[in-house]
Amino acid sequence: MTGEAIELRGVDKTFGRVRALEGLNLDVRAGELTALLGPNGAGKTTAIELMLGLLQPTAGTVRVLGGDPRDPRTRTQVGAMPQESAIPAALTVREAVTLFAHLYPTPLPVDEALALADLGPLAGRRAGALSGGERRRLAFALAVVGDPAVLYLDEPTTGMDAGSRQAFWEAAERMKDGGKTILLTTHYLEEAERTADRVVVMNAGRILADDTPERLRASVATTRVRFSSDLVLAELRHLPGVEAAEVDAHGHATLTTRTPEALVTALVQSGTPFTDLEVTRASLEDAFMSLTARHEGVQA
Structure with a gap:
């Protein structure tokens, strides 16, 4: 059929x-x-x-x-x-x-x-x-x-x-x-x-x-990069390709980027020690939330 x-x-x-x-x-x-x-x-x-x-x-x-x-x-x-x-x-x-x-x-x-x-x-x-x-x-x-x-x-x-x-x-x-x-x-x-x-x-x-x-x-085109380090928020925001950054009370950083490879390369080349690196591509849920949020913004 x-x-x-x-x-x-x-x-x-x-x-x-x-x-x-x-x-x-x-x-x-x-x-x-x-x-x-x-x-x-x-x-x-x-x-x-x-x-x-x-x-x-x-x-x-x-x-x-x-x-x-x-x-x-x-x-x-x-x-x-x-x-x-x-x-x-x-x-x-x-x-x-x-x-x-x-x-x-x-x-x-x-x-x-x-x-x-x-x-x-x-x-x-x-x-x-x-x-x-x-x-x-x-x-x-x-x-x-x-x-x-x-x-x-x-x-x-x-x-x-x-x-x-x-x-x-x-x-x-x-x-x-x-x-x-x-x-x-x-x-x-x-x-x-x-x-x-x-x-x-x-x-x-x-x-x-x-x-x-x-x-x-792919339409969301964002990736989350998580790791632990001593970098402060201002330093994280200056890494290449970072669109958003946050650090929790335990020093765990979460960065949003469209170029995760360049970001991780720059992090390694900086010589700053870091642990627990995790790179997560956008999920369908991320795309769904982005689409519906944009629509709500237009409606508002």
């Missing part, structure tokens, strides 16, 4: 006097994992509810797999893992997944869906007896059992322990490798940085950036 799996063109969505989305243009390419990021109130949830056919746009068009997201033929090709799932507490894990499998024309075998969600050992446990992380894994099984072409994951790993998170992302990677299109929203930006092919940053109903994690990190 190639091309665009999801297309939003000139989409506005208003709720009374509140404009949640304004002229939104967004493409989600087939077979990719796209992370949709933004602060609370950015419009992410509204955009996803439009893609799921739960809302209609005030203006513009929304297409999923070439069709109307409200069309039953489209909806049977879509899976969603919302933040909250209302699952009857009396059903066992297997019964819940089996029930959902019957809603789709060509579902996965129930055991395969359970294995994807790492739920095989819990298949006989009642949904009401699951922990928070186990309920998230059940929500994932319910989202994938229909063998969807498009999968929405909304804060998927909230409440999961480290082992469950690793198993979850391995399963998501297998699905992507199998040609599935995945749209992710998460506040765990390190997960988006590690797993996403593309990152779309939204705020106030508009798209601020749409690129690969690598290019978004």
Whole structure:
């Protein structure tokens, strides 16, 4: 499958006097994992509810797999893992997944869906007896059992322990490798940085950036250089390429620079003793904070 799996063109969505989305243009390419990021109130949830056919746009068009997201033929090709799932507490894990499998024309075998969600050992446990992380894994099984072409994951790993998170992302990677299109929203930006092919940053109903994690990190173009030394703040600020500098009470310096190599070279050549050198490139979180801060500055 190639091309665009999801297309939003000139989409506005208003709720009374509140404009949640304004002229939104967004493409989600087939077979990719796209992370949709933004602060609370950015419009992410509204955009996803439009893609799921739960809302209609005030203006513009929304297409999923070439069709109307409200069309039953489209909806049977879509899976969603919302933040909250209302699952009857009396059903066992297997019964819940089996029930959902019957809603789709060509579902996965129930055991395969359970294995994807790492739920095989819990298949006989009642949904009401699951922990928070186990309920998230059940929500994932319910989202994938229909063998969807498009999968929405909304804060998927909230409440999961480290082992469950690793198993979850391995399963998501297998699905992507199998040609599935995945749209992710998460506040765990390190997960988006590690797993996403593309990152779309939204705020106030508009798209601020749409690129690969690598290019978004490069757009910040800053590196943190940390070390311990006897240099005072004024001396640190005079090192080449330093854009910002601070020193804590223990003599640990943190410098921000776009030319870390030149800075470290100058530090070595100065002959000043230093220890605990650490060089950290900009992260996706740095890029996200920079983008949203610039937008807030413009809005203000």
